Amino acid sequence: MRSLILLCVVGAAFAQFESGFVKILQDKRYQDGGAFGNFRDQEDGIKYFEETDANNIRRGYWEYPSADGTLLRTEFEAGPGIGFRITSSNHQAPTPIAQPQPQFQPVPQPAPAPVPVPTAAPIPVARPVHNPIPVHNPIPVHNPIPVHNPIPLFTTTTPGPQNLFDYPGNLEFSRSSQGHRFKFTAA
Template sequence: MRTLILLCVVAAACAQYEAGFVKIIQDKRYQDGATFGNFRDQEDGTKYFEETDAEGIRRGYWEYVGEGGQVLRTEFEAGPGIGFRITKSNHQDATPVAAPQPQYQPQPAPQPIPQPAPQPIPQPPPTPRYRPRPVPIPTLAPAPIPVVRANPAFTTTEGPQNLFDYPGNLEFSRSNQGHRFKFTAV
């Protein structure tokens, strides 16, 4: 009986990762004006979220199940002037924040010294030149367009194709500020 239960548990664990692929439980993406973000949740416990605000600062987290079964989570922020840094984590140290560095300030370019304007040199009037008469170029008839016949060995499928191997619900909405997209496995 123990062997049967153990085999069932092993089979269920192997079936979870079909041919090395992990099922996506939920995937959300959105844009609302200058703010946009996404979230993904997988059946193996991996989650990822990030959001970018109007100033270009990206904040988010990722988490996954470690070898001991503990959920390991790392929160981050990245963007202009701050680079990438870990703000909080339950398995590694946060990135130390350095003192702000002075930003480069471009210096005004030196102004050129004004020079006197050059005076035009008088030119003699142009002399008429011989121009050859145009020679008509004969036009050629266009080449016939070859007719390509369909190869019966190749066939196409009309209409959209399902690229997912498991059922799910897809929601999509648009507004004047952006859009929202949500896929949820059933």
């Protein structure tokens, strides 16, 4: 299900890219201790919000206009013990919550009796005597090879691609001991 949703979002983004660039009207992100989140609003009507709490439970929504102009919105939650599920939507059914099933409990088995080990006198084993031979391992010395790459006195720049994302906007950023916040708003 997660792959299907991701594929839909990527498909929508790719379709927008093919028809032209989409201006981001607002982008907000924050981290506050163990919680973090983000929000994005685009000029084509697509919005996305998600927030993760300190227990790693992620909640959020995405919305976009359909071909007939209806605003389609889907709210979700995900996390340990939850998986991914749709909690509310105006165009598809919410994910049903699975009822916990009883877990298989194996029948306890008696512990096996220990196998008796015959006792006998230990047999002495002759061990060879080793006289260590000193080994001389000299540390290799590496002499750097001088490289002469003179820096050119004159450089030319080639014009790069046009920056289509360069439009006026406001950027706010703040940091705290617990995290950070930033907000970009197109002018």
